Amino acid sequence: MVESIHGMGLMGIEAYKVDVEAAISQGIPAFDVVGLPDAAVKESRERVKSAMRNCGFEFPLGHITVNLAPADIKKVGPLYDLPILIALLKMSGQLSVQTDDSVFIGELSLGGEVHSVNGILPMTIETFKIGFKNIYVPYANCAEAAVVKGINVFPIKNIVELFDHLIGRRPLKRADPEKLTVTQDDFDLDYSQVKGQFEAKRAMEIAAAGGHNVLLVGPPGSGKSMLAKRMPTILPDMTFDEMIETTKIHSIAGCIPSGVSLISQRPFRSPHHTISPMGLVGGGTIPRPGEISLAHNGVLFLDELPEFSRQSMEVLRQPLEDCSVTIARVSGTLTYPCRISLVCAMNPCPCGYYGTGVKKCTCSQQSVMKYLSKVSGPLLDRIDIHVEVPPVKYEELSDYVPSEPSVDIKKRVDAARVIQNERFRNCEIACNAHIPSGKLHEFCRLSDAADKVLHRAFDKLGLSSRAYSKILKMSRTIADLDDSEEIKPAHVSEAVQYRSLDRKYWNR
Ligand SMILES: Nc1ncnc2c1ncn2[C@@H]1O[C@H](COP(=O)(O)OP(=O)(O)OP(=O)(O)O)[C@@H](O)[C@H]1O
């Protein structure tokens, strides 16, 4: 007798159907799981056996074989406990109901409780796409699964409850797709709290409007971290598709706050500088999304940039370019998306006061050079806007009038994004920062006067060809913020300012 139950597996941010087949034959009692199971799947045997016995079911005697099909993909994690248990109950005749239109997902405790698993959202989406009617998920994951409309989501606390529901003794209540809990705004953060720093705030606005990466350089306590943390408050609202994409990644990483269905706020990730390259871009034997993917559609903030290891900075190069990370493992190749705004902050030297003019820098020229050279050149190349954050003046700090609130800045950012959406309607580009070099002159056409300004700056300041394309893209964004189709001299002059630190600190 062979019974087959439907489950789901995960591959990157996508899910696929797994058929859990159970068969029993005469012979010495044994319980084998085949179909490329990892250690957690193999341990299912003990959990399922104990859960059945502790909940009053009989564990079938004989040689039991469980096969997880397709057999050529590695199965990871404890999520197959529940379908294995249902297959055994059916195979041994303890449960005789039709389950062809249902998918079961869940980890079991020894006592028969159903524990949460990672990746419920992508698995529910796939279940719906295939056309199943019902999905049974752990109670703790129910909010996440309920996002998918058009499928019955049943939250399960324990296997007795599930059994009673299946035989029709005590039907369970479906999760209500209308009652979605979304992540809440962090109303504590607002740009109105940042006093002074007009140039830096303007730079953050341009970055948000055109999708540019930013580097903030300044002495300790000047508000760099404050500026970065408030960036999500001026980014455009996420579309529903973006919310789903971001939530999928967080679902797989198992870091969705309990009871939350959907991540509706742009993520802000601020990993400590001791993070490993793998932690940053993802990896491990069972590849997990890294911080850059967890920041997908939001902000990745690298505070104290020179303290990050050279390798950590280097691994960011390709993902920043491609907006996705590909991780190759023996078990297969996975791709996680990572469309992010990168914000980096740093002091200009080990003591923090080099070139700031407020306090005397106590570092030797050599140690300043060494400190600055820790920032990887290729990473610097991927950051369009470099801005100095000087110490705040007393008059600014003691000013009782709040600065411009984030909502007002956001309105301008939103308007600039509308212009870009229209401009890039027929291409793959999302915003100005992503204009490829081949299309630079098509999208960033300068007026004659603006061209003269750039020409003069180029000769006078000795700008590099790299700086040239960045200035063009930034000018485009500044013109968009100004609602001007034409790029004017003022737009170019402002953009040139955001490249001055290159020469001041790095001689580039
Ligand atoms: N522009 C500002 N307006 C209001 N408060 C400020 C400003 N800048 C700094 N502060 C105050 O100083 C504290 C430290 O600021 P923040 O952590 O942003 O500095 P930082 O530039 O990141 O310093 P470090 O280089 O040491 O990381 C803030 O919590 C805030 O109380």
Ligand SMILES: [Mg+2]
């Ligand atoms: Mg800081």
